Amino acid sequence: MSEATTQNKEYSVIGRSFPKVDARDKATGRARYTGDIKVPNMLYGKILRSPHAHARILKIDTSMAEALPGVKAVITAKDVPSTMYGISPARYDETIFAIEKVLYVGDKVAAVAAVDDETATKALSLIDVEYEVLPPVLDPLRAMDDDQPQLHPQYPRNISVEIHQNFGDVDKALAEAYHVRTDTFSGTRTSHVPMEPHAAISKWEDGKLTISCSTQSPHYFQYHIARVFGLKMGDVRVMKTFVGGGFGGKLEASGAEYVSAALAMKTGRPVKIVFDRWEVFTHHRGRHPQHITLTTGVTKEGKIVGCHARFIIDGGAYTSLGIASAYYAGAMIPLIYMFDDYRFDGFRVHTNLPSCGAQRGHGAPQPRFAFESQLDMIAKDLGMDPIEIRRLNARKPNTMTPNEFQVNSCAFTEALDKARNISGWDEKKGKLSSDKGIGIGCGGFISGNGYAIYRTRLPHSGAVIKVSEQGDIATLYTGAVDIGQGSDTVLAQMAAEAIGINYEDIKLVTADTETTPHDFGAYASRQTLMSGWAVKQAGEEIRKQVLELAAEMLEANVEDVDIDRRVIYVKGSPDKVLPFERVANEFFIMRGPLVGRGKYAPPKLGGKFKGAPVGTSPAYSFAAQVSQVEVDEETGQVMVTDVWDVHDCGQVINPMLLHAQVEGALFMGMGEAMYEAMVFDANGKPLNANLGEYRIPTALDVPHVVSDLVDSYEPAGPFGVKEVGEGATLPTMGSYANAIYDAIGVRIYDMPLTPEKVWRAIQERKRM
Amino acid sequence: MVTEAKTSVKRHIVTLTVNGDEHVALVKANTTLLDLLREEFDYTGTKKGCELGDCGACTVMLDGEPVNSCLILAVEADGHSVTTIEGLDQNGKLDPVQEAFVNHGAIQCGYCSPGMILSGRALLNRNPHPTEREVREAIAGNLCRCTGYVRIVEAILAAADANS
Numbered sequence: 001m002s003e004a005t006t007q008n009k010e011y012s013v014i015g016r017s018f019p020k021v022d023a024r025d026k027a028t029g030r031a032r033y034t035g036d037i038k039v040p041n042m043l044y045g046k047i048l049r050s051p052h053a054h055a056r057i058l059k060i061d062t063s064m065a066e067a068l069p070g071v072k073a074v075i076t077a078k079d080v081p082s083t084m085y086g087i088s089p090a091r092y093d094e095t096i097f098a099i100e101k102v103l104y105v106g107d108k109v110a111a112v113a114a115v116d117d118e119t120a121t122k123a124l125s126l127i128d129v130e131y132e133v134l135p136p137v138l139d140p141l142r143a144m145d146d147d148q149p150q151l152h153p154q155y156p157r158n159i160s161v162e163i164h165q166n167f168g169d170v171d172k173a174l175a176e177a178y179h180v181r182t183d184t185f186s187g188t189r190t191s192h193v194p195m196e197p198h199a200a201i202s203k204w205e206d207g208k209l210t211i212s213c214s215t216q217s218p219h220y221f222q223y224h225i226a227r228v229f230g231l232k233m234g235d236v237r238v239m240k241t242f243v244g245g246g247f248g249g250k251l252e253a254s255g256a257e258y259v260s261a262a263l264a265m266k267t268g269r270p271v272k273i274v275f276d277r278w279e280v281f282t283h284h285r286g287r288h289p290q291h292i293t294l295t296t297g298v299t300k301e302g303k304i305v306g307c308h309a310r311f312i313i314d315g316g317a318y319t320s321l322g323i324a325s326a327y328y329a330g331a332m333i334p335l336i337y338m339f340d341d342y343r344f345d346g347f348r349v350h351t352n353l354p355s356c357g358a359q360r361g362h363g364a365p366q367p368r369f370a371f372e373s374q375l376d377m378i379a380k381d382l383g384m385d386p387i388e389i390r391r392l393n394a395r396k397p398n399t400m401t402p403n404e405f406q407v408n409s410c411a412f413t414e415a416l417d418k419a420r421n422i423s424g425w426d427e428k429k430g431k432l433s434s435d436k437g438i439g440i441g442c443g444g445f446i447s448g449n450g451y452a453i454y455r456t457r458l459p460h461s462g463a464v465i466k467v468s469e470q471g472d473i474a475t476l477y478t479g480a481v482d483i484g485q486g487s488d489t490v491l492a493q494m495a496a497e498a499i500g501i502n503y504e505d506i507k508l509v510t511a512d513t514e515t516t517p518h519d520f521g522a523y524a525s526r527q528t529l530m531s532g533w534a535v536k537q538a539g540e541e542i543r544k545q546v547l548e549l550a551a552e553m554l555e556a557n558v559e560d561v562d563i564d565r566r567v568i569y570v571k572g573s574p575d576k577v578l579p580f581e582r583v584a585n586e587f588f589i590m591r592g593p594l595v596g597r598g599k600y601a602p603p604k605l606g607g608k609f610k611g612a613p614v615g616t617s618p619a620y621s622f623a624a625q626v627s628q629v630e631v632d633e634e635t636g637q638v639m640v641t642d643v644w645d646v647h648d649c650g651q652v653i654n655p656m657l658l659h660a661q662v663e664g665a666l667f668m669g670m671g672e673a674m675y676e677a678m679v680f681d682a683n684g685k686p687l688n689a690n691l692g693e694y695r696i697p698t699a700l701d702v703p704h705v706v707s708d709l710v711d712s713y714e715p716a717g718p719f720g721v722k723e724v725g726e727g728a729t730l731p732t733m734g735s736y737a738n739a740i741y742d743a744i745g746v747r748i749y750d751m752p753l754t755p756e757k758v759w760r761a762i763q764e765r766k767r768m
Numbered sequence: 769m770v771t772e773a774k775t776s777v778k779r780h781i782v783t784l785t786v787n788g789d790e791h792v793a794l795v796k797a798n799t800t801l802l803d804l805l806r807e808e809f810d811y812t813g814t815k816k817g818c819e820l821g822d823c824g825a826c827t828v829m830l831d832g833e834p835v836n837s838c839l840i841l842a843v844e845a846d847g848h849s850v851t852t853i854e855g856l857d858q859n860g861k862l863d864p865v866q867e868a869f870v871n872h873g874a875i876q877c878g879y880c881s882p883g884m885i886l887s888g889r890a891l892l893n894r895n896p897h898p899t900e901r902e903v904r905e906a907i908a909g910n911l912c913r914c915t916g917y918v919r920i921v922e923a924i925l926a927a928a929d930a931n932s
Contacts, residue, residue: 017873019870019871019873020870020873020875022878023869023875023878024870025878026875026881027853027862027866027867027870027878027881027885028853028854028857028866029811029813029814029852029854029882033815033879035812035816036812038810193913194877194879195815195823195877195879195880195911195912195914196815196877196879197816244815245876245913274816276819277818483877484876484878484879485876485914486876656872656873657873659873660873660914660918660919663915663916663919664876664913664915666916667915668913670916690820690822691817691818691820691822691823697916698908698909698917699903699904699905699907699908699910699912699917699920702916702917705916705918
């Protein structure tokens with residue numbers, strides 16, 4: 001690719017820590033999130049949700065709610081399309097309201113629109129629903145048993161998806177291995193916990209539906225909402241407002257959009273729905289709890305020869321994005337270490353609990369925790385240093401995984417070495433006092449998905465840049481979605497670099513299905529690479545047009561003319577210069593609008609086996625994370641004091657934003673490692689669907705974090721970029737578990753690493 | 769002053785100063801300060817995150833002290849002075865805490881930022897030179913899911929330095 005030729009170029013705009021384009025709006029309270037917006041004549045919508053985990057709906061009486069003054073509409077399943085929706089193709093299994101049965105506590109049953117929030121809430125309490133309560137399926141390990149109730153008629157034995165992938169000859173590899181271990185691990189149902197709850201405002205005007213909402217993908221919302229309501233996509237406009245965090249939970253349309261749209265259609269008035277915190281938790285779509293059994297074999301020297309991974313994954317009530325999650329669980333295991341023989345058997349099962357979907361790192365963090373833990377146990381069995389065994393097996397650049405993921409750039413070994421150095425590993429490992437420990441965990445992740453979620457020939461990203469008539473500013477139109485991670489800023493930097501103007505010159509119009517070119521949105525760590533390619537191409541098209549005209553104006557050869565930060569010059573002739581705005585202005589006068597266009601579609605990637613597309617990507621990031629902990633043996637309390645993260649993420653566009661991504665991802669990994677788990681009573685009712693009892697880390701919990709990088713350049717990325725936003729979530733759980741083991745010699749196999757578990761494990765050890 | 773409305777909930781007239789300006793409103797007895805600010809006065813920089821006092825997104829300063837406005841009734845704020853995020857910058861010039869949040873990359877999704885900035889401002893008002901631990905304690909009631917607090921702590925400490 002021609003990119004390689006620009007690898008060592010000095011950049012003017014990228015590589016610099018500009019403040020985020022929207023930071024001042026957010027710091028002053030000017031930024032309006034969906035819930036902050038009021039439109040004239042607006043009604044307030046509320047959703048009535050099931051109090052039962054599994055029940056048949058016998059009768060719904062809405063008459064009392066309808067009679068309440070101020071109530072403008074009450075709707076149930078009979079008032080809305082019964083079209084099944086979802087986001088995993090071939091597994092559409094949700095409807096706007098439950099039709100016959102409710103499948104989890106929180107399932108949507110009815111809704112109201114009223115003149116104010118209080119009236120809407122009161123109206124909900126006046127809807128009378130008669131249920132026949134059914135026994136729920138709550139244990140994923142028993143969900144497939146014959147005696148268990150069935151959730152969906154179309155999924156026998158509650159099996160959502162069954163996966164068997166086999167590469168090479170694992171049985172032979174394990175039979176010939178010097179040492180083989182089988183260990184079982186489990187993770188929990190953690191949730192994204194965006195600070196902003198899901199929200200949408202729908203308008204229905206003259207046959208057109210316009211939805212402003214908190215979304216990670218206006219495109220997927222538009223696609224699915226149009227399909228469910230039987231509208232042309234052009235009659236559905238989805239506009240992102242400011243988004244207060246997503247982390248995967250706002251990738252698919254929730255009840256907020258579907259129900260507010262249905263209420264707007266019924267009343268002819270705009271309807272706003274904002275979830276409360278309980279609804280955010282029960283809607284969920286977060287981490288799947290996975291039960292993971294790994295059998296891994298190594299040579300005498302510690303070289304991994306084969307691995308067999310088995311999963312039972314709790315999917316909750318509906319499919320959501322769970323098919324992809326289940327495939328990711330196994331697909332990402334062979335990414336960071338090199339071995340040829342790999343088998344992956346998985347079952348995603350339905351339970352009458354909140355539906356699981358995509359959360360930062362998607363299906364990969366829990367299996368990575370399992371693998372990193374087991375690799376440390378193997379190292380101990382062989383008497384090896386944990387970093388040494390990782391170096392020995394670390395993936396090398398320009399290699400292919402057994403499941404046919406092509407890895408181009410890979411500085412994983414360098415990341416391991418740097419993590420070892422900056423953490424002081426050699427001085428600490430085995431030498432810390434008895435209550436302290438140090439551990440390593442690693443990870444790697446995709447830089448965008450090789451295939452869209454549904455089958456389509458659309459490119460994954462498009463961009464248009466329009467330079468103003470005066471040539472003073474350029475407006476970037478992109479469908480890329482900034483949910484706080486900073487894509488607007490990074491793409492503005494890339495646009496400015498590609499054109500040859502300044503960061504401040506770029507204005508943005510983003511994430512609106514009507515005004516911006518198609519982009520699949522914020523998920524799979526895809527935008528810096530994929531949206532970035534489209535933006536770079538659009539910027540270069542402008543540069544080319546400007547330089548061609550400038551060459552004419554300067555009476556020079558076009559190949560001798562270049563531009564840097566708005567100054568157009570002739571190489572070798574320092575007096576022959578023109579300001580960008582003069583040429584751009586002349587362009588408009590002579591030729592009309594100065595516009596650049598770009599698109600990106602990934603190359604054909606991956607193998608031909610079933611499920612091969614999941615995990616394919618143009619490029620992969622790698623990371624090594626060392627953690628240091630202090631354990632109180634009396635209480636089991638673990639304090640993580642220090643974390644050193646070293647990332648291989650290609651060329652950095654904005655170092656400040658990049659490190660902020662690492663810190664945030666690492667902290668989400670820490671929450672999952674130490675505190676977070678949704679818990680339910682014996683009837684499937686959530687016990688901690690609030691921020692007091694579902695504990696995410698606070699400012700007092702966070703260790704001292706050092707985020708560092710290794711030199712890296714990715715030929716498949718624009719300017720050499722790769723992902724960072726999700727990858728740093730992956731190593732954390734394993735590195736904490738390994739550090740705890742180093743401190744006190746106890747191994748915890750199930751998340752989270754609570755004081756009680758650590759204390760019990762210490763007692764167990766003492767008895768032995 | 770108390771009036772009886774059609775519903776059984778009593779309504780009260782409250783007078784309070786918000787960002788230096790006097791505001792008068794007729795509120796129900798159960799209206800929170802958060803809803804009064806957002807719904808009646810349109811100060812939507814004050815965010816709603818949990819309505820239980822857990823997340824701190826709705827933090828405002830009440831007579832200079834940071835409070836969760838979802839836990840304060842509008843009637844309790846009667847006669848008091850409230851500062852919301854909209855009242856922090858003066859004539860378009862950001863408060864040093866706001867400026868530090870922008871320049872240190874302490875803002876990602878921004879939903880916790882108004883409350884976080886006000887907690888930081890309140891801290892610096894009572895303690896112009898806090899330690900890192902004191903900063904962490906001051907924002908322990910403000911949850912952030914994006915940043916790991918690393919740059920938020922840095923920004924508040926930087927704003928404190930800018931004070932001196």
